Amino acid sequence: MHRAVRVPVRCAGRAGRVLPCHPRLRPLRQLGQPGLVAAAAQPGWRSFSTETHEFKAETKKLLDIVAKSLYTDKEVFIRELISNASDACEKLRFLQGTQQIKDVNDAEVPLEVTLSVSESDRKFVIEDSGIGMTHDELVEHLGTIAKSGSLDFLQRGESDASKIIGQFGVGFYSTFVVADKVEVYTKTADKEKGEQGYLWTSDGSGSFTVSEVDDVPRGTRIELTLKDDATEFAKLATVKKSAQKFSSFIDFPINVKEDGDPKPINKQEALWMKSSATEEQHLEFFRFLSGNSYGKPYYTLMYQTDAPLSIKSCFYVPDPDNAPSRVFTKDPEIGISLHSRRVMVKKHADGVIPKWLHWMKGVVDCEDMPMNISRENMQDTRLMEKLSMAVVRRILRFLQQEAKKDSEKYNKFFKGYSYFLKAGIIEDKEGNFSRHKDDILKLLRFECSNKPKGELVSLEEYMSMAKEGQQNIYYFCCPDRQTALSSPYMEQFVQRQRNVLLMYEDIDEFVVNAIEGFKDSKLVSVDSADKNFELDLDKPEEDDKEDKRELTQQEKDEMQKFIRDVLKEKVQEVKFSERLVNSPALVTSVITPHMRKMMKSLMAGKENDGLGNIPMTLELSPKHHIVTTLATILASNEPVARIAVEQLYDNACIAAGTLDDPRVLMSRLNKVLEMFVYQGAGFDYAKNEYRHEIPKAEAKEEAPSESPKDTSGSSGSSGSSGKFEEIKPGSS
Numbered sequence: 001m002h003r004a005v006r007v008p009v010r011c012a013g014r015a016g017r018v019l020p021c022h023p024r025l026r027p028l029r030q031l032g033q034p035g036l037v038a039a040a041a042q043p044g045w046r047s048f049s050t051e052t053h054e055f056k057a058e059t060k061k062l063l064d065i066v067a068k069s070l071y072t073d074k075e076v077f078i079r080e081l082i083s084n085a086s087d088a089c090e091k092l093r094f095l096q097g098t099q100q101i102k103d104v105n106d107a108e109v110p111l112e113v114t115l116s117v118s119e120s121d122r123k124f125v126i127e128d129s130g131i132g133m134t135h136d137e138l139v140e141h142l143g144t145i146a147k148s149g150s151l152d153f154l155q156r157g158e159s160d161a162s163k164i165i166g167q168f169g170v171g172f173y174s175t176f177v178v179a180d181k182v183e184v185y186t187k188t189a190d191k192e193k194g195e196q197g198y199l200w201t202s203d204g205s206g207s208f209t210v211s212e213v214d215d216v217p218r219g220t221r222i223e224l225t226l227k228d229d230a231t232e233f234a235k236l237a238t239v240k241k242s243a244q245k246f247s248s249f250i251d252f253p254i255n256v257k258e259d260g261d262p263k264p265i266n267k268q269e270a271l272w273m274k275s276s277a278t279e280e281q282h283l284e285f286f287r288f289l290s291g292n293s294y295g296k297p298y299y300t301l302m303y304q305t306d307a308p309l310s311i312k313s314c315f316y317v318p319d320p321d322n323a324p325s326r327v328f329t330k331d332p333e334i335g336i337s338l339h340s341r342r343v344m345v346k347k348h349a350d351g352v353i354p355k356w357l358h359w360m361k362g363v364v365d366c367e368d369m370p371m372n373i374s375r376e377n378m379q380d381t382r383l384m385e386k387l388s389m390a391v392v393r394r395i396l397r398f399l400q401q402e403a404k405k406d407s408e409k410y411n412k413f414f415k416g417y418s419y420f421l422k423a424g425i426i427e428d429k430e431g432n433f434s435r436h437k438d439d440i441l442k443l444l445r446f447e448c449s450n451k452p453k454g455e456l457v458s459l460e461e462y463m464s465m466a467k468e469g470q471q472n473i474y475y476f477c478c479p480d481r482q483t484a485l486s487s488p489y490m491e492q493f494v495q496r497q498r499n500v501l502l503m504y505e506d507i508d509e510f511v512v513n514a515i516e517g518f519k520d521s522k523l524v525s526v527d528s529a530d531k532n533f534e535l536d537l538d539k540p541e542e543d544d545k546e547d548k549r550e551l552t553q554q555e556k557d558e559m560q561k562f563i564r565d566v567l568k569e570k571v572q573e574v575k576f577s578e579r580l581v582n583s584p585a586l587v588t589s590v591i592t593p594h595m596r597k598m599m600k601s602l603m604a605g606k607e608n609d610g611l612g613n614i615p616m617t618l619e620l621s622p623k624h625h626i627v628t629t630l631a632t633i634l635a636s637n638e639p640v641a642r643i644a645v646e647q648l649y650d651n652a653c654i655a656a657g658t659l660d661d662p663r664v665l666m667s668r669l670n671k672v673l674e675m676f677v678y679q680g681a682g683f684d685y686a687k688n689e690y691r692h693e694i695p696k697a698e699a700k701e702e703a704p705s706e707s708p709k710d711t712s713g714s715s716g717s718s719g720s721s722g723k724f725e726e727i728k729p730g731s732s
């Protein structure tokens with residue numbers, strides 16, 4: 001990537017240019033760097049050696065999109081540059097404060113940011129006295145894409161600049177929306193790393209150059225030569241207005257040069273340090289933190305306390321309609337920064353804010369926090385944990401209060417962020433001894449079988465609605481409400497109007513597995529093999545009234561034996577169960593069918609998914625007419641009984657949702673269909689012949705002959721004399 005070439009660089013101080021604070025490009029003989037080669041002197045030019053670097057492939061792609069974009073919200077580049085300049089000042093203040101930089105270049109220069117313009121030169125200039133960059137940092141930081149969001153976006157093949165810039169921002173590269181030439185002069189603050197200044201320059205096409213430059217002050221100075229359609233940013237009034245908009249909360253003086261004089265334009269407010277703030281101030285601060293010029297906070301929380309730590313903080317929940325997609329949130333950046341007495345300690349406060357709350361925006365300022373916190377230091381780790389505990393608990397309790405205040409508003413919040421709260425239960429168990437479990441559980445909402453579609457209840461509400469004596473919380477993980485309510489697993493619950501929580505998200509099954517229960521109640525899945533359904537509490541009367549034939553013990557024994565013989569290793573146990581009302585059978589196992597299905601899809605493609613070792617039980621209703629009738633034909637019509645048993649089992653698997661591909665049933669289903677049609681045509685299975693004369697119109701030529709011909713071989717023309725060949729399972 002890095003090659004040395006001979007490129008004449010136009011001297012930065014050429015006549016006619018109004019560029020204050022000129023750095024000097026360094027004459028070749030002063031350059032000691034290997035790989036830099038002399039260029040021939042030309043009139044009007046001074047010869048300097050310059051390295052040319054290619055942008056990384058993805059940066060090129062991004063630049064191409066950005067440079068050609070007709071993005072209308074052009075002023076965002078000012079926000080990005082002010083934000084970078086302020087970050088650079090933050091970094092220096094932090095590294096100096098923590099003694100990580102001992103000897104600072106230009107130590108007397110205060111930390112500040114200054115913007116200036118030159119209409120005649122079509123120039124926009126921003127300079128800061130922050131951390132600056134060394135040669136290698138310059139090449140690395142301005143040659144690659146730092147923002148993971150925009151990188152993901154590119155990898156997904158997106159090419160709509162407005163979407164990328166609007167959603168993720170493109171940081172420094174947004175300069176190419178307005179400029180056809182960008183020059184960056186920079187010098188590191190750390191004397192130990194050197195005192196050499198550099199010039200980075202690019203027109204945003206495929207490459208950039210880097211040269212050594214003399215007399216660059218500490219920090220970074222970015223000069224944009226504006227495109228024809230962006231000359232408004234060379235006007236003082238425009239720049240001043242934009243800069244004011246984006247700099248209210250920056251903790252360093254932001255100046256705009258008027259007639260050569262820097263004039264401060266920001267108040268340097270730390271909103272989180274105030275005891276209260278207006279809605280307007282929150283709106284502005286939220287937008288500042290989000291790096292957006294639109295949107296408003298859905299919830300706002302200011303939290304200040306002196307115990308157990310001295311905390312001043314401010315949190316925002318962004319609109320749930322724009323909640324981050326969990327699919328593209330691989331390693332999300334925490335949206336809350338950590339400060340200590342206004343000084344930023346960490347831009348993304350991981351360690352304090354758990355990943356599952358990454359979507360919140362805000363600031364936590366903790367006086368007790370040392371600037372140079374280290375994860376290796378036990379004392380610091382404990383302090384961070386303590387801070388985290390206090391802050392997260394406060395956020396969760398705040399959300400609980402909001403839910404009580406306005407449940408409709410809360411339910412909308414929950415729809416947007418439910419996945420992250422549920423992931424919180426799992427992550428909190430793994431990394432935090434489930435300390436926040438009870439508080440998060442209070443925030444969960446589900447549909448339930450006793451309330452109309454779309455209405456959500458909390459676990460507390462569920463318990464308050466429970467029948468007297470009910471100890472368990474019943475739930476059912478299923479794809480949707482309709483599937484749930486028509487499932488055989490729900491029959492008893494529906495019949496008894498016993499309320500069941502309906503859980504539609506895949507993560508729910510893992511959540512209930514991560515917790516034992518809620519308060520004193522155990523969570524029991526209606527499709528589990530669990531016996532403890534407490535259904536006797538409200539046994540429906542009609543159960544006893546109905547005069548249904550029930551199998552004798554002998555019939556039950558014969559049937560169990562027959563079924564085990566037919567289904568072999570598919571089932572480990574066949575038993576008779578009271579839990580069914582309208583369906584003849586269902587399957588259960590130690591893991592719920594829904595869990596089995598999810599494990600199967602997780603293990604898809606693996607030779608042994610391990611599920612074969614988890615035995616299934618077939619539970620039969622001893623009163624169901626299919627079962628009682630089946631018992632009577634086990635001996636007399638074994639072929640039909642076999643097909644019926646196989647179909648009974650497969651139907652139970654379909655109801656459980658564990659049958660992956662129904663196509664495997666096709667041959668048997670055709671056989672069942674055939675039998676059904678024969679029956680309709682008057683075929684008597686017991687006698688294996690037609691029961692009555694087939695009406696002429698139906699009997700003639702094709703009518704019965706069409707279907708029986710494959711199995712009976714008869715033409716069907718003689719109707720009553722037709723014989724039905726023995727049915728062998730799967731023989732069609």
Ligand SMILES: Nc1ncnc2c1ncn2[C@@H]1O[C@H](COP(=O)(O)OP(=O)(O)OP(=O)(O)O)[C@@H](O)[C@H]1O
Binds near residue numbers: 083084128131173220
């Ligand atoms: N004024 C500056 N001073 C020092 N370094 C800078 C300056 N501007 C940019 N950089 C360096 O260039 C990098 C890339 O900047 P860019 O704006 O593209 O992304 P970013 O600022 O890292 O992203 P984010 O805005 O999400 O923090 C920065 O991380 C920083 O290291």
